[in-house]
Amino acid sequence: MRLPESPQEWLSEVRRCERGGELFHAYDLAMQGIEAFPESAALKHRAVLCLASTGATAQAAAQFERLFDGTAAPSLPAALALDIATLRARLLKDMAFAAGGSERGAKLTAAAEAYAAAYRMAADAGSGYGYAYYPAINCATLRLIAGDGMTAAALAREVLATLTARPVDEKGYYEFATEAEAHLILGDTARAREAARQAWASGGTAPNFRDRASTIRQLRRVAIANRLDAAWLAELAPPRVAHFVGHIISAPGDRGRFPAAQEADIAAAIAAALDAGDIGFGYGSLAAGSDILFAEALLARGATLDVVLPFARDEFVEVSVRPAGAAWVERFHACLEGAATVRYATEDGYLGDEFLFGYCSELAMGLALLRAQHLATEIEQIAVWDGHPADGPAGTAHDVEMWRRRGLPQRVIRIDSVDAPASPRAAPPAPKAEPRRRPYAMLFSDVKGFSKLRDEQLPKFIERFLGAFAQVLDRFPRDVLFANTWGDGLFVVFRDAGQAARCALVLQGEISRIDLAASGLPGDMGLRIGGHLGPAYGARDPILKRRNFFGAHVSRTARIEPVTPENCIYVTETLAAALALHHADEFACNYVGMTEAAKGFGMMRMFLLCPRSDVDFAELR
Numbered sequence: 269m270r271l272p273e274s275p276q277e278w279l280s281e282v283r284r285c286e287r288g289g290e291l292f293h294a295y296d297l298a299m300q301g302i303e304a305f306p307e308s309a310a311l312k313h314r315a316v317l318c319l320a321s322t323g324a325t326a327q328a329a330a331q332f333e334r335l336f337d338g339t340a341a342p343s344l345p346a347a348l349a350l351d352i353a354t355l356r357a358r359l360l361k362d363m364a365f366a367a368g369g370s371e372r373g374a375k376l377t378a379a380a381e382a383y384a385a386a387y388r389m390a391a392d393a394g395s396g397y398g399y400a401y402y403p404a405i406n407c408a409t410l411r412l413i414a415g416d417g418m419t420a421a422a423l424a425r426e427v428l429a430t431l432t433a434r435p436v437d438e439k440g441y442y443e444f445a446t447e448a449e450a451h452l453i454l455g456d457t458a459r460a461r462e463a464a465r466q467a468w469a470s471g472g473t474a475p476n477f478r479d480r481a482s483t484i485r486q487l488r489r490v491a492i493a494n495r496l497d498a499a500w501l502a503e504l505a506p507p508r509v510a511h512f513v514g515h516i517i518s519a520p521g522d523r524g525r526f527p528a529a530q531e532a533d534i535a536a537a538i539a540a541a542l543d544a545g546d547i548g549f550g551y552g553s554l555a556a557g558s559d560i561l562f563a564e565a566l567l568a569r570g571a572t573l574d575v576v577l578p579f580a581r582d583e584f585v586e587v588s589v590r591p592a593g594a595a596w597v598e599r600f601h602a603c604l605e606g607a608a609t610v611r612y613a614t615e616d617g618y619l620g621d622e623f624l625f626g627y628c629s630e631l632a633m634g635l636a637l638l639r640a641q642h643l644a645t646e647i648e649q650i651a652v653w654d655g656h657p658a659d660g661p662a663g664t665a666h667d668v669e670m671w672r673r674r675g676l677p678q679r680v681i682r683i684d685s686v687d688a689p690a691s692p693r694a695a696p697p698a699p700k701a702e703p704r705r706r707p708y709a710m711l712f713s714d715v716k717g718f719s720k721l722r723d724e725q726l727p728k729f730i731e732r733f734l735g736a737f738a739q740v741l742d743r744f745p746r747d748v749l750f751a752n753t754w755g756d757g758l759f760v761v762f763r764d765a766g767q768a769a770r771c772a773l774v775l776q777g778e779i780s781r782i783d784l785a786a787s788g789l790p791g792d793m794g795l796r797i798g799g800h801l802g803p804a805y806g807a808r809d810p811i812l813k814r815r816n817f818f819g820a821h822v823s824r825t826a827r828i829e830p831v832t833p834e835n836c837i838y839v840t841e842t843l844a845a846a847l848a849l850h851h852a853d854e855f856a857c858n859y860v861g862m863t864e865a866a867k868g869f870g871m872m873r874m875f876l877l878c879p880r881s882d883v884d885f886a887e888l889r
Contacts, residue, residue: 271304272301272304274305275301275305275308275310275311278297278298278300278301278304278305278308278311279301279308279310279311279314281297281301282294282297282298282301282311282314282315282318283314285297286314286318290861290871291318291321291322291860291861292318292322292831292861292874294314294318295315295318295319295322298311298312298314298315298318299315302315302335309336309344309348309352310348312335312336312352313348313351313352313355315331315335316328316331316332316335316355316359317355319331319833320355320358320359320362321860321861322833322836322860322861322876323833323836323858323860323876323878324833324835324836325359325362325363325366326363326835327833327834327835328359328362329359329363332355332356332359336352336356346390349389350386350389350390350400350403353382353385353386353389353403354383354386354402354403354406356382356386357379357382357383357385357386357403357406357407358406360375360378360379360382361376361379361383361406361410363375363379364376364378364379364410373414373415376410376413376414377410377414377416379410380406380407380410380411380414380416381407383403383404383406383407383410384403384407386400386403387400387403387404387407390403401427401430401431401443401446402442402446404423404426404427405423405424405427405446405449405450407423408420408421408423408424408427408449408450408453409449409453409486409489409490409493411423412453412490412493412494413489413493417494420453421453421454423453424449424450424451424453424454425450425454427446427447427450428447428450428451428454431443431446431447431450432447436466439466439470440470441467441470441476441479442467444463444464444466444467444470445463445464445467445483447459447463447466447467448460448461448463448464448467448483448487449483449486449487449490451463452487452490452491452494452496453490453494455494455496457491457496457497457500460487461500464483464487464504465504467483468480468504477506477643478642478643480504480505480506480643480644481505481506481642481643481644481645482644483504484501484504484505484644485644487501488501488644502646505643505644505645505646506548506643506644506645507546507547507548507549507571507645508545508546508547508548508549508640508645508646508647508648509547509548509549509550509551509636509637509639509640509643509645509646509647509648510542510545510547510549510550510551510636510647510648510649510650511550511551511552511632511633511636511647511648511649511650511667511671512550512551512552512558512559512562512566512649512650512651513552513553513558513559513629513632513649513650513651513652513653513664513667513668514526514534514557514558514559514561514562514651514652514653514664514681514683515557515558515652515653515654515664515683515685516555516556516557516558516559516588516592517531517556517557517558517592517596518592519591519592519593520593524685525654525656525683525685526557526558526652526654526683526685527684527685528592530683530684531557531561534558534561534652534681534683535561535564535565537652537681538558538561538562538565538650538652538681539565539568539569541650541679541681542565542566542569542571542650543569544679545648545650545679547566547569547571547650548571548572549571549572549574549636549639549643550562550563550566550571550572550573550574551574551576551632551633551635551636551639552575552576552632553575553576553577553578553588553628553629553632554575554577554584554589554600554603554604555588555589556588556589556590556591556592556593556596556599556600557592557596557652558652558664560589560596560599560600560603561652562650563575563603563606563607564599564602564603567603567606572608573603573606573607573608574607574608574609574611574632574635574636574639575603575604575607575609575610575611576610576611576612576613576628576631576632576635577610577611577612577613577628578612578613578614578618578624578625578627578628579612579613579614579615579616579617579618579624580612580615580616580617580618581604581610581612583617583618584618585597585600587618611631611635613627613628613631613802613803613842614705614802614803614820614821615820616820619704619705621704621705621803622661622662623661623662623705623706623707623803624705624803625661625662625663626661626662626666627707627803629662629666629667629670630670630845630846630849631842631845631846633649633667633670633671633845633849634842634844634845634846634847634848634849635841635845637845637848637849637852638841638844638845638848638857638859638875641848642859646677647676647677648676648677648678648679649667649668649671649676649677649678649679650678650679650680650681651664651667651668651671651678651679651680651681652664652681652683653665653668653680653681653682653683654682654683654684654685655680655682656685668680670849674849674852704805705803705804705805705819706803706804706806707801707802707803707804708749708761708762708763708801708802708803708804708806708817708821709761709762709763709764709765709767709768709769709799709800709801709843709846710759710760710761710762710768710799710800710801710802710804710817710821710822710825711758711759711760711762711768711771711772711775711797711798711799711825712757712758712759712797712798712799712825712826712828712829713757713758713772713775713795713796713797713798713829714755714756714757714758714795714796714829714830715729715733715756715779715793715794715795715796716792716793716794716795716796716834717790717792717793717794718755718756718793720790721789721790725788725789728787728788728789729756729789731787732782732787732789733756733779733782734753736775736778736779736782737753737758737775739778740771740774740775740778741760741771743771743774744762744767744770744771747762747763747764747767747771748760748761748762748771749761749762749763749806749815749817750806750814750815750816750817752812752816759825759826761804761806761817765801765843765846765847765850765851766847766850766851766854766855768799768801768843769799769839769843769847769851769854769855769877770854772797772799772837772877773837773877773878773879775795775797776795776797776835776836776837779794779795780795780835793834794834794835795834795835796829796830796832796833796834796835796836797829797832797836797837797838798825798826798827798828798829798830798831798832798837798838798839799825799828799837799838799839799840799843799877800821800824800825800828800839800840800842800843801840801842801843801845801846802819802820802821802824802825802840802842803819803821804817804818804819804821804822805817805818805819824840824872825840827872828840828872828874836876837876837877837878838860838874838875838876838877839857839874839875839877840872840873840874840875841872841873841874841875843857843875844857844875844877847877852880853880854879854880855877855878855879855880856877856878856879856880857875857876857877857878858875858876858878859873859874859875860874860875860876861873861874
C-alpha cells in the first residue's frame with residue numbers, strides 16, 4: 269500500500285476512517301502522519317479529536333498538551349485555530365461531565381470559559397460572530413447547566429442575532445440546530461421546535477441519524493436544565509427500532525404453533541404492525557416463518573434489517589429453515605443478502621447446544637436497545653405468538669416474557685396454533701459428553717508501563733497492583749468463577765454480565781487511587797480492561813488442577829485489552845447488549861467505533877463502559 273505523501277493525503281485517509289467509524293485506526297493514521305509531517309497542526313487536531321471520540325479523555329487531554337503545548341499557534345488559519353481552541357474546550361467539557369459532586373460545577377465553568385475564549389478568538393480574527401456560533405452556543409449551554417442562566421441567555425441572544433439574520437437558503441443543519449438550542453436556552457419552546465424541524469428538513473433525503481440523535485440529547489439536556497417540557501422532542505426522533513420474534517412455520521400440511529395456512533394473514537399483520545410503529549430498524553433472527561416474514565416486510569418498507577444468527581449459517585439453515593420447506597431456504601438467502609449487518613452468537617457449530625437460541629435472542633434484544641439509545645429513539649418488541657408457554661429452554665414465549673419484565677413497549681400478533689410439536693426444527697445431534705458451552709462474561713486486563721519496571725520496583729507493583737486486584741476480587745466471592753494472573757495480566761470469568769461490569773469499574777477505581785509517586789512507580793502507569801460475553805467451555809484444567817475456561821470467545825476477550833486505552837474499560841457489543849438488556853439502570857455503554865483487535869483478530873465494535881450516573885453528562889459531547 270502506498271503511504272500518503274502529503275499532510276493533505278494523510279488527513280484524507282484519517283477522515284475516511286472516521287466516516288467508517290474506525291476511530292482507533294484513524295488515530296493511528298494521524299499519529300503516523302505527524303511523524304512524517306511534525307508541523308501539521310491539522311493532523312495534530314485530528315489525532316486528538318479521534319482519541320477524544322473514543323472516550324479516552326485523559327489520554328486525549330495529555331496528547332493535546334504535548335502536541336500543542338496547551339494552545340494553538342497564532343499563525344494558523346483562523347478556521348483551524350478555532351477548531352483547535354474548541355477541541356481544548358471540548359476536552360475540558362468531557363472532563364467536567366466525568367467529574368462528580370461539587371468538582372463538576374467548577375469544571376463546567378472552566379469548560380465554558382474555554383468556549384468563551386474560542387468565541388472571542390473568532391470575533392477578534394475578523395471572521396464575524398456568525399463564524400463563532402459553535403463555541404458560543406456551547407458556552408451558553410454550559411453556563412446554563414452550571415447555574416448561570418443570565419450569561420447563558422445573553423450568549424443565546426447573540427447567537428440568534430447572527431444566525432437569524434442569514435438568508436434561510438444559506439443555512440444548513442447545524443445553523444438551524446443551533447437556533448433551536450438558543451431558543452430553548454431562552455425558554456422559547458415553540459421557536460425551538462420550529463428551528464429543529466427546519467434542521468431536520470435541511471438534511472435532505474439521506475438524514476444523518478447520528479447527528480439528529482446528538483441534537484436531540486443536547487436539546488433534552490437544555491430543556492431539563494431550564495425546567496422545560498421535553499416531551500415534544502419525541503416527534504424529532506428517528507424512526508423507531510423493533511426487536512422481532514415469532515414461531516417457526518410448519519411445513520405445508522403439518523400442524524404446529526404456526527400452521528402454514530396462516531402465512532398470508534400473519535404477513536399482512538406484520539406489515540401493518542411495522543407501519544403502525546413507524547419502524548425503521550429491525551433486529552432478530554432469520555428462522556423460517558415469523559422471522560423471515562418480518563425481514564421481508566422490513567426490507568419492503570426500506571427499513572434497516574439487522575440479523576443475528578445463533579451459530580454457523582449453513583448449519584442454522586439445516587436446523588431452523590429447511591425443515592419448513594425448500595422455498596424458505598431461498599427466502600432466507602434473499603433476506604440475508606438484504607440485511608445491513610449479520611452477526612453471530614457464535615460462528616462455530618450448533619453441537620446440540622439449545623442455549624444458543626436463547627443467547628441469540630438476548631443478543632438481538634440488547635443490540636436493538638443499544639441502537640435505540642444511540643439514535644435517541646423509541647423501541648418496541650413485535651412478536652408473533654400463540655400465547656402458550658415455552659416448551660423448551662428458549663423460544664418466543666421466553667423472549668416475550670423477558671421483554672415484559674423490562675417494562676418495554678410490546679406488540680403481540682396472535683396466532684392460532686394447532687397441537688403439534690412446537691416447530692419443525694431438525695432434531696439436534698445426539699447428546700454429547702460434558703463439557704458444554706455456556707455464555708460467560710470475561711475480563712482481561714493489564715497494566716500499561718509494566719514491561720519498563722526495574723527489578724527493584726516489582727515488589728511495590730506486586731503489593732500495590734496485584735494486592736488491589738486480590739482485594740477487589742474478594743468482594744465478588746460468589747460471582748468469580750475463575751481468576752488467574754501472570755505478570756501484570758488478569759483474567760476473570762463471571763457467570764453474570766452485571767457482576768463483570770461492576771468488578772471492572774471497581775478495579776479501575778481502586779487502581780486509579782494508587783499513589784504511584786509514593787510507591788516509587790512510574791507516574792504514567794494505568795490499567796486497561798477489556799470485557800466480552802460469549803459461549804465458552806468450563807472444564808477441569810489438568811495442569812492447574814481446577815476448573816478453567818476455554819474457547820474462541822476466551823481468545824476474543826484477550827484481543828480487546830491490548831487495544832484499550834489505559835484507565836478505560838472497553839467491552840464488545842455482546843457484553844454491551846447484555847448490559848443494555850438486563851442492567852440499563854446501572855451501566856452505560858457508549859459506542860466508540862470499530863477497533864482492529866490485537867494479533868489480527870479482525871475488526872470489532874467497541875463500547876466504553878461507564879456507570880449510568882455519568883452517561884447523562886457524556887451525552888452532551
